[in-house]
Amino acid sequence: xxxxxxxxxxxxxxxxxxxxxxxxxxxxxxxxxxxxxxxxxxxxxxxxxxxxxxxxxxxxxxxxxxxxxxxxxxxxxxxxxxxxxxxxxxxxxxxxxxxxxxxxxxxxxxxxxxxxxxxxxxxxxxxxxxxxxxxxxxxxxxxxxxxxxxxxxxxxxxxxxxxxxxxxxxxxxxx
Amino acid sequence: xxxxxxxxxxxxxxxxxxxxxxxxxxxxxxxxxxxxxxxxxxxxxxxxxxxxxxxxxxxxxxxxxxxxxxxxxxxxxxxxxxxxxxxxxxxxxxxxxxxxxxxxxxxxxxxxxxxxxxxxxxxxxxxxxxxxxxxxxxxxxxxxxxxxxxxxxxxxxxxxxxxxxxxxxxxxxxxxxxxxxxxxxxxxxxxxxxxxxxxxxxxxxxxxxxxxxxxxxxxxxxxxxxxxxxxxxxxxxxxxxxxxxxxxxxxxxxxxxxxxxxxxxxxxxxxxxxxxxxxxxxxxxxxxxxxxxxxxxxxxxxxxxxxxxxxxxxxxxxxxxxxxxxxxxxxxxxxxxxxxxxxxxxxxxxxxxxxxxxxxxxxxxxxxxxxxxxxxxxxxxxxxxxxxxxxxxxxxxxxxxxxxxxxxxxxxxxxxxxxxxxxxxxxxxxxxxxxxxxxxxxxxxxxxxxxxxxxxxxxxxxxxxxxxxxxxxxxxxxxxxxxx
Numbered sequence: 160x161x162x163x164x165x166x167x168x169x170x171x172x173x174x175x176x177x178x179x180x181x182x183x184x185x186x187x188x189x190x191x192x193x194x195x196x197x198x199x200x201x202x203x204x205x206x207x208x209x210x211x212x213x214x215x216x217x218x219x220x221x222x223x224x225x226x227x228x229x230x231x232x233x234x235x236x237x238x239x240x241x242x243x244x245x246x247x248x249x250x251x252x253x254x255x256x257x258x259x260x261x262x263x264x265x266x267x268x269x270x271x272x273x274x275x276x277x278x279x280x281x282x283x284x285x286x287x288x289x290x291x292x293x294x295x296x297x298x299x300x301x302x303x304x305x306x307x308x309x310x311x312x313x314x315x316x317x318x319x320x321x322x323x324x325x326x327x328x329x330x331x332x333x334x
Numbered sequence: 335x336x337x338x339x340x341x342x343x344x345x346x347x348x349x350x351x352x353x354x355x356x357x358x359x360x361x362x363x364x365x366x367x368x369x370x371x372x373x374x375x376x377x378x379x380x381x382x383x384x385x386x387x388x389x390x391x392x393x394x395x396x397x398x399x400x401x402x403x404x405x406x407x408x409x410x411x412x413x414x415x416x417x418x419x420x421x422x423x424x425x426x427x428x429x430x431x432x433x434x435x436x437x438x439x440x441x442x443x444x445x446x447x448x449x450x451x452x453x454x455x456x457x458x459x460x461x462x463x464x465x466x467x468x469x470x471x472x473x474x475x476x477x478x479x480x481x482x483x484x485x486x487x488x489x490x491x492x493x494x495x496x497x498x499x500x501x502x503x504x505x506x507x508x509x510x511x512x513x514x515x516x517x518x519x520x521x522x523x524x525x526x527x528x529x530x531x532x533x534x535x536x537x538x539x540x541x542x543x544x545x546x547x548x549x550x551x552x553x554x555x556x557x558x559x560x561x562x563x564x565x566x567x568x569x570x571x572x573x574x575x576x577x578x579x580x581x582x583x584x585x586x587x588x589x590x591x592x593x594x595x596x597x598x599x600x601x602x603x604x605x606x607x608x609x610x611x612x613x614x615x616x617x618x619x620x621x622x623x624x625x626x627x628x629x630x631x632x633x634x635x636x637x638x639x640x641x642x643x644x645x646x647x648x649x650x651x652x653x654x655x656x657x658x659x660x661x662x663x664x665x666x667x668x669x670x671x672x673x674x675x676x677x678x679x680x681x682x683x684x685x686x687x688x689x690x691x692x693x694x695x696x697x698x699x700x701x702x703x704x705x706x707x708x709x710x711x712x713x714x715x716x717x718x719x720x721x722x723x724x725x726x727x728x729x730x731x732x733x734x735x736x737x738x739x740x741x742x743x744x745x746x747x748x749x750x751x752x753x754x755x756x757x758x759x760x761x762x763x764x765x766x767x768x769x770x771x772x773x774x775x776x777x778x779x780x781x782x783x784x785x786x787x788x789x790x791x792x793x794x795x796x797x798x799x800x801x802x803x804x805x806x807x808x809x810x811x812x813x814x815x816x817x818x
Contacts, residue, residue: 167756193652227685286758296618315692323763
């Protein structure tokens with residue numbers, strides 16, 4: 160199961176959980192009516208715990224995601240790597256058609272006209288990395304290809320009526 | 335309010351048909367040239383946001399007018415400017431074939447396949463819409479500040495920090511619906527001015543092509559405005575929950591200290607969350623803003639889930655709720671808000687955004703909270719009014735039919751976006767790579783079922799409208815009677 164499939168599963172479980180809570184609360188209106196003062200007393204007690212849980216969970220999630228941020232520090236950006244310039248323009252990418260396997264690559268992505276996006280899909284159609292291609296700026300995207308094969312770059316930022324046609328294929332390793 | 339609501343709902347209905355057309359094209363059941371597809375997409379995006387903003391403006395204005403003095407002619411003037419702007423957008427797209435999208439990124443409007451005049455008319459149209467919006471913000475903010483003792487009073491500052499002195503002086507905090515009004519007024523004006531700055535820069539560029547604009551600066555300003563506006567819609571419609579759910583549950587939503595602090599935090603987060611739109615500007619955007627963007631996006635969930643939604647569930651819990659069609663729509667809208675929020679939080683996580691950014695996951699989450707949240711709040715509100723003034727309600731059979739078709743179809747439609755996003759299908763593609771077309775076919779069926787439900791709701795609304803009597807009191811008055 161790919162990373163995004165797991166995300167979808169987590170989302171569906173959470174959405175199902177939310178739906179269930181709402182159904183249970185809606186069905187509670189069939190029970191004898193509870194005085195609002197009493198309901199407030201009990202409800203606020205639950206809310207305090209819920210507030211604490213949500214806050215701690217979100218802060219923990221923030222800390223947990225930090226190591227996976229794709230941003231390169233100045234030091235790592237200048238480390239040994241194959242630098243591959245990529246120029247995006249309506250409606251193509253100018254870049255090499257073959258790249259090495261298991262070598263640290265830094266794509267230096269820019270645009271010649273409007274905003275584009277440089278999204279790399281593997282042979283299974285999974286989106287493995289992306290960055291914006293913006294005129295006047297260069298975005299450095301670090302990728303190390305672990306599998307040889309055919310990869311497809313697609314534009315993921317609307318760039319004009321030929322947007323959906325803007326793609327480029329390249330191979331990795333001895334493919 | 336009728337002017338705003340009627341216009342908003344008509345535009346929303348037309349734009350849903352436009353949306354259906356686009357989904358059918360992506361399903362390969364309809365052949366549309368790419369330029370026409372993107373014109374429709376431009377129209378759909380702009381139209382839907384404007385429709386929902388207008389509904390929220392009308393609803394909140396109506397709710398506040400019950401408590402404070404608001405000028406009707408000024409509200410009509412703001413509406414007229416909005417209409418003028420909408421006319422500009424329609425002319426630009428229909429006659430000028432402008433297809434740069436509603437959330438466009440500089441310099442696309444100037445390097446498109448459409449004529450230059452279409453770009454100019456589109457920009458002027460959007461600026462008129464923004465001016466209408468800002469007039470409304472000025473009006474509502476000014477009136478709220480006058481009524482509740484300035485910014486300090488309207489934000490409940492003394493109520494939170496000096497509660498004893500506040501109570502001893504015999505003061506009462508503003509009602510719950512005043513907080514969406516003050517937040518919409520403040521954040522709406524701040525981001526509206528940002529949009530004016532960007533709009534003027536773009537107009538100057540349109541007049542003189544030698545003028546160059548920094549694309550990253552323009553991108554930040556674009557997302558600050560667009561994100562805040564989309565967010566404000568749902569925050570403004572929270573006022574419907576405070577008043578509408580109180581009515582159907584026969585309970586009162588109180589202004590508490592926690593509630594006030596929650597709105598203070600929303601006031602800030604609405605302005606700081608937009609950074610998550612620029613996560614994939616991996617080197618150009620300052621890194622500190624990327625970290626701040628994720629933290630801010632996460633923290634947004636706290637006031638929503640721990641205060642407003644939790645408070646709404648407390649209202650319903652073991653209450654005397656009458657599950658009329660209006661109550662069902664309004665309550666279901668809360669689910670759309672929360673579930674859309676979960677989708678948004680996943681996308682706002684940088685490591686996940688790397689795989690989901692600008693895939694169908696993006697329209698998935700915002701359709702969930704705009705269609706499954708905001709639109710249902712508006713429909714819930716309309717039906718609560720109709721039920722109250724006609725003193726009739728919908729039969730159980732019809733209610734079940736409308737709910738099953740509307741909600742069931744919506745779930746199928748939205749799942750199409752989520753599955754598409756998880757499989758990496760890009761958004762804003764007229765022809766999608768596999769499995770996009772197959773998913774679009776299921777989604778299209780979902781849309782048709784949902785629209786069938788909405789059509790039944792429309793005719794049911796007409797039936798209730800026929801029993802309408804102007805002599806009957808508006809239901810907010812009934813609400814007070816019920817509570818007392």
